[in-house]
Amino acid sequence: MDLKDQLKNLFPDHESENIEEQEDISDIWLQDDPILCKYEKRKGKPITILEGYTGATEDFKLLAKELKQTLSVGGSFKDDKIIIQGDYRDKIMAILKDKGFNVKRVGG
Template identity: 75%
Template structure:
């Protein structure tokens, strides 16, 4: 018995509505590839995404989406996205799905 069945048993009069979630991204795509770098700072691995030449607000939205999908911490500073940990492969897949061209730098 899954969760939906349990809820129907508890609330038989409630009408369940499934909402379709659509992913719409208004991020500006660019001609030059984004650079996905790996570095170590203070002994900890980080992934840096650099080379975006669109609006700063769009890049902040992209940073938040990446951090949410990977469930990791990170920040946005000086037009670069800094993600805690080595997630180059996953980040490159996410960016390619959004339509960006990505270049792997450093290893």
């Protein structure tokens, strides 16, 4: 007996609602120019830098937050650049391509 059957036994008069699943479409503005994905070392530590976004700053901040949560890493948003701690170029590029962004790998 699954959960739906148990609920039907407890509440026989209740009619279940069909909840439509929404696609995971973000409200972030997509641009034609590629976002540049760079790799640098600062004080001996590797970092990944994303720059070149021409949309609203708030959208870029949301994208930074989502990337940091998805990768479970630290980072920041400064001077219209997303700085991610560590070398995550391949993973970041895959995530951004899934979202519909054009991404260009710069350096190495």
